[in-house]
Amino acid sequence: MLAGYLALLVAIAAGVITAIFALFNATWASLVLIFILLASFGLFLLRPKTTAQLQQDAWINRKLHPGLWQMVDEVAQVAETRSPDEIRLGPEMRATLSEQGGFRSLVVGLPLLGGLSTSELRAVTGHELAHFETVSPLEARLPRVVLFPYRLITKSQSRARAEHAEEVAVAAAGEEVAKAALMKLPALASVWHDFRLSSARVSYQYRTPDLVQRFNAFLSTPQGTEALAKAGVAEWAEHGGPAWELLSEPDKSLPYLQRQLFEELGVARDEKTV
Template identity: 70%
Template sequence: MLAGYLVLLATLAAGVLTAVAMLFSATWAALLLIVVLLWLFVRYVLMRRTKPETQGAWINRKLHPGLWQMVDEVAEVAGCRTPDEIRLGPDMRADVREYSGGFRCLVLGLPLLGGLSVSELRAVTGRELAHFQLVSPWESRLPRAVLRPYQLITKSHTRTRAEQAEAVAASASDDQAAKSAFVKLPALAAVWRDFRFSSARVSYQYRTPDLVQRFNAYLTTPEGTEALAKAGVTEWPEHGGPAWELLTEPDKSLPYLQRQLFEELGPDREEKTV
């Protein structure tokens, strides 16, 4: 389907170039083609030059085998290979990124470790890995201006892929934990944004990187429950302890990882969500 769409775009582009050549000259058509090709090349280079080494807090497999084992298991359920690297990011979201040579990096938002349980994090990770697996490699490389019309045309196909990713999420964890995670995520993102804006100032003043622990405790307070209710979550089912228990010696490793993301977790940073 994608191949047919690209052929159609190429045919339309050839028609435009032919029209330009007929109305003006072959020189103008050639110049237009050169400009478009240069634009696509520059976009490709800019998209590919960013290296994962500079993004987020790197998770060493030997130091944190529990988290890696979880990702290994979920990747097997999703039917894809385990990402080459895991990093913790500053946002309440999970994301799979692919770089030159097919190098894949799974970015798990550090706030997820405080807002979700282990079972819920498995579901979220499963959905992201499955979604990335179901997307054609060409789709992840196409410019948004080209890809967006294709997504609108194939909306039903996209919906089917989303349903498949949801099914993988449930298989990677269980139905209740998956439903709980996906209901919580938008509310957690909103509550985390407000919490980070107010509480990060205290952390910056005293240089205490304990935002994630305090956020987890805040969710159980009357104030946190009220904030969640305002964000649309009125029930808070428990599915085990916080996801940071996947880390080795979380009381020591979690502050260390937060310290690596100290600036990104700051109060003035713009939040990215799923």
């Protein structure tokens, strides 16, 4: 399918250039071709950098944190895909899976460990693993300028992929938990953004390394309930303990990992205060 799509793009480009050559001359055709090449190259250079390019994530050792690794391995089996070669904790409220040169890396947002329960994290991880598995390696490496029209053409397949990812999430954690987790994510991301900004504004003595724990506690307060409601979550159901319980000795390991990601708790460049 991908090879056919690329062939279609080449054929369209060739047709346009041929038409210009027929209507005008070779000079105009050459100029159009140069313009297309320069525009494509410029868009490729200006494409948004990935999370892995923008910051250093905290690496999770399999021997030190077997609980988190075991959960990911189990969910990978449910998704009928291979486990990642590494797990890292990132600073954002999301989970992402990438692959380069056959090396697969799963980045689990550290805020997820405070915003979700262990079972809800299973659902989110399963959703990500299943969604990635349905994408071909070539498609995963396509530049955005090519990927966008490709996905428009294969919209029906994308819908099937999304449905498959939801099915895996349900199989990994149960229907109620999976629906709750996937529904919460956008709201959690919004509330976490504001919570982190407010933490970054206070004096240094309050910038303690228990940021994720305090966020978890905040969600159960009246202020947290109000913030979630504004973000679109009317009811907040609990499905077990916080996901950080998957870490070994979380009281010790969680502050250490938080220091690696939020050492100064400063406001990010794209999160400037008004």
